[in-house]
């Protein structure tokens with residue numbers, strides 16, 4: 001196995017990072033890689049190593065880095081102003097495009113990050129229902145707010161529906177306002193919703209939770225039971241929006257929520273996210289409709305930022321073209337099949353889970369359909385495998401391969417070769433290069 005070459009320049013940057021930032025990083029990937037640039041489906045580190053990029057900036061770069069049409073749109077906007085706080089044409093057009101594309105979206109409110117979008121989606125549900133409790137699913141990720149950081153990744157999961165905080169610094173009182181249900185257990189979720197119907201403000205779910213596909217009927221059951229009691233159902237589509245289909249996971253699975261959150265792809269690689277949904281719920285952002293008592297104040301310096309909006313619009317324009325999703329799905333399918341073959345040939349106990357635009361290799365046996373099953377993963381082995389791949393020129397995050405429209409045959413070939421080398425090394429128990 002080749003060792004990843006690291007230049008003096010990269011090592012010096014790493015040293016500075018460790019000196020001036022907690023854990024030496026932005027809080028996302030570890031400090032041991034510093035990215036210099038990205039183009040199409042590839043990125044380069046400061047040492048000059050080239051990688052097929054499955055991190056994709058954690059998902060926004062769905063059409064690849066530096067797409068010429070996105071760059072042209074951004075370059076045209078930049079000299080005209082980079083942020084205004086006031087309404088601007090591009091943000092308005094992007095909101096209209098979201099309303100046209102996304103089934104639940106009658107109105108749209110922009111923010112800058114997915115975390116904020118989720119925070120406001122839960123808050124607007126609380127304003128609408130005049131109740132406090134939110135039901136979320138164990139292992140479901142909805143950003144970094146106090147409500148969201150409940151039972152995202154509990155080491156010792158509790159009894160349902162008790163919430164377990166994931167972070168220091170969260171007020172104790174929040175715990176009482178979040179109910180936790182197991183993903184993909186429609187019966188349990190429905191009975192918890194029924195039991196707590198008079199206290200619930202909303203139910204939030206990733207329609208495709210991390211790497212877990214919803215089992216047939218799961219989303220339909222959530223839809224039916226929330227509808228029965230008038231409880232807003234929120235789909236967190238920060239990852240799935242415009243990725244699973246142009247209309248997002250709600251189009252892909254054919255289930256329309258009351259609200260959804262969007263991020264990543266809609267900003268074309270710039271900070272932009274949104275809450276979108278039913279007009280009567282979104283009305284709580286409009287004092288003119290709901291009056292002082294029902295009004296949810298929401299202000300953000302960069303909301304609807306014109307540079308992000310033109311990048312998002314250019315990205316969506318490309319995704320709307322015939323064949324775009326077919327190509328991403330074909331690339332992802334080829335990769336998933338290749339991964340399965342390679343792992344089998346190496347005799348490793350592993351499986352490939354997810355769907356073509358978003359999958360992972362999981363070192364675990366048995367059916368994986370919820371967070372607790374995911375805990376069976378051999379996390380150490382997965383980490384090692386990711387490190388081996390990096391030395392072979394493939395970059396991914398701790399979990400997930402994000403597939404892009406820019407990935408091509410050469411990227412697939414290179415990835416298959418990297419998997420093969422890494423799988424052999426893993427099967428032989430070879431130590432990592434120092």
Ligand SMILES: Cc1ncc(COP(=O)(O)O)c(C=O)c1O
Pocket residue numbers: 058112113114115116118141142143144206236237238239263264273
């Ligand atoms: C499903 C989901 N929701 C919310 C977020 C938070 O988005 P952001 O990192 O933009 O705050 C993420 C981020 O990865 C996500 O995957």
